[in-house]
Amino acid sequence: MKNKFSWYSPLTQNEVDEAWDAGILTVDANVLLDLYRYHEGTRDSLISSIEKLKCAKWLSAQTAEEFFRNRKKSILSSRKTFKEAQDEIDKLKAKATEVTQALKSNRLVPSSITEKLSKDSDELLLEAAKAIEEEIKKHPDFLDDDPILEKLYGIFANSIGDDFSEADKKTHTKTAEERKNKKIPPGYMDKDKDGDRSYGDYFFWRQVLDHAKAQAKPVIIVTSEKKEDWWEIISGQTIGPRYELLKEAYEVTGKKALIYQTDRFLSYALERLGEKKNEKAVAEISEISELRYAGNAVRKTTQTCSISTSTNNVGELSVILGRPVRNFTGSGHFSPQMAKPPRLEVSLIKGPSGIPMYKLGGGTGTVFDFNLHIKATDNTELLPEGLYVFEYQAMVE
Known part of the structure; x- marks a missing residue:
């Protein structure tokens, strides 16, 4: 034997x-x-x-x-990840501003708390943005x-x-x-x-x-x-x-x-x-x-638009996941192209049964395409195969 x-x-x-x-x-x-x-x-x-x-x-x-x-x-894909990181910092800045403004309108919260929160968050996000800029400068131009x-x-x-x-x-x-x-x-x-x-x-x-x-x-x-x-x-x-x-x-x-x-x-x-x-x-x-591996699990992606202009693009992105994975990315396109890289908001409106707790995000590194990311919050759990439908809105401010 x-x-x-x-x-x-x-x-x-x-x-x-x-x-x-x-x-x-x-x-x-x-x-x-x-x-x-x-x-x-x-x-x-x-x-x-x-x-x-x-x-x-x-x-x-x-x-x-x-x-x-x-x-x-x-090579070009690796460059794009820097832009996605900068987009994430910008989203955090907007969210931090939104939170501090909401706290300021709450009269029961001492102003010293909101002032410290605003100051500390601004400093941390500025430090992160500078660090990303330094990495961009150090990254070789392999082309x-x-x-x-x-x-x-x-x-x-x-x-x-x-x-x-x-x-x-x-x-x-x-x-x-x-x-x-x-x-x-x-x-x-x-x-x-x-x-x-x-x-x-x-x-x-x-x-x-x-x-x-x-x-x-x-x-x-x-x-x-x-x-x-x-x-x-x-x-x-x-x-x-x-x-x-x-x-x-x-x-x-x-x-x-x-x-x-x-x-x-x-x-x-x-x-x-x-x-x-x-x-x-x-x-x-x-x-x-x-x-x-997660990207290869995506079997099909389709996109429909209800609004499509150079300043506002609203629609749905449907992704068919072929096997369970911890995270995956769906990609869409802007037609016509946006006037400049837009701000992106995204939500999951439909998915297969048994979806665990998840994190959802998106990024626009260019004026002609965007990515939506979904990840299981617990790394021991997997997103089930099936149809995922995302609703998105891309806006030029």
């Missing part, structure tokens, strides 16, 4: 050492794209760990293609000068796999479609993506296994994926890689595969290198990955 199911047996120390010291290390596209989303310390820790490991570093053609196709979008890209060029120099031939691509596309319909991992959770994008995970997987087989070496796969078509998830807890993936990797390559999420990989890499644990970096990687 042990010999027949050896792919399922825990790795021996010799197998672990062989993979980390003489195997092949490869990553998916989001592992690279996330480098633009991390703070400098986290980014440097991950890149440095990859550089120092003894094993060979290699990228699939699928990973390289997705990285270069989405690189600029990731103009990109040291991350130069590092990646060095790490993966002459280590990029070839894409499928036209004939092989047709064959693998057919296989990917069949696997998707039969829910064979990986990639079937991407069935709602457009065109070849729904086959991306399988193409990546196939190219990695083909390369590992040709090199006759074990492979370490680092992925940012958190979905069930990569991981065995029981009662909301991730147990490990899907057994189908472990089995297929062994059958194709003759070696056991090691599959890690990015945060777990960094922890193990630092340990292998004999370096100090970087809990802050690991936590940030986990948080970024969780945010993407």
Whole structure:
């Protein structure tokens, strides 16, 4: 039994050492794209760990293609988060002013209390706004000068796999479609993506296994994926890689595969290198990955407008959530564009049964789009799948 199911047996120390010291290390596209989303310390820790490991570093053609196709979008997205943070500070300022004005009109409340509250809140919010401004100034302009890209060029120099031939691509596309319909991992959770994008995970997987087989070496796969078509998830807890993936990797390559999420990989890499644990970096990687996982859970978003002008946009944003998550974001658009970035008010008017206590917010970083965010207040609870309908009003003051 042990010999027949050896792919399922825990790795021996010799197998672990062989993979980390003489195997092949490869990553998916989001592992690279996330480098633009991390703070400098986290980014440097991950890149440095990859550089120092003894094993060979290699990228699939699928990973390289997705990285270069989405690189600029990731850079611009990271900039947008600063604007969203500034919007949140502005909303707090407006709310603080509203509260202090209400207290001032209450004659039973001593004026000294409202004066102190107003003064302290103004100072704290001003300090926060200045801190965000400083972070914006320090944040590199990766579109103009990109040291991350130069590092990646060095790490993966002459280590990029070839894409499928036209004939092989047709064959693998057919296989990917069949696997998707039969829910064979990986990639079937991407069935709602457009065109070849729904086959991306399988193409990546196939190219990695083909390369590992040709090199006759074990492979370490680092992925940012958190979905069930990569991981065995029981009662909301991730147990490990899907057994189908472990089995297929062994059958194709003759070696056991090691599959890690990015945060777990960094922890193990630092340990292998004999370096100090970087809990802050690991936590940030986990948080970024969780945010993407929540975004991927959104199956469909529709928007209707009752008022649509350059100064006032009122409507509903409907989001279909495909699986339970702790938080998710829905995005809408302004047509015509607003005269300037508006103030946004949002409420949840309809949702599936069993919604736990939640926090709701929104942000407008531009004059042409906006985001609505909902998060379970208790981190141990999940927002149930189903239809969520948000009512919003965007106003230019």
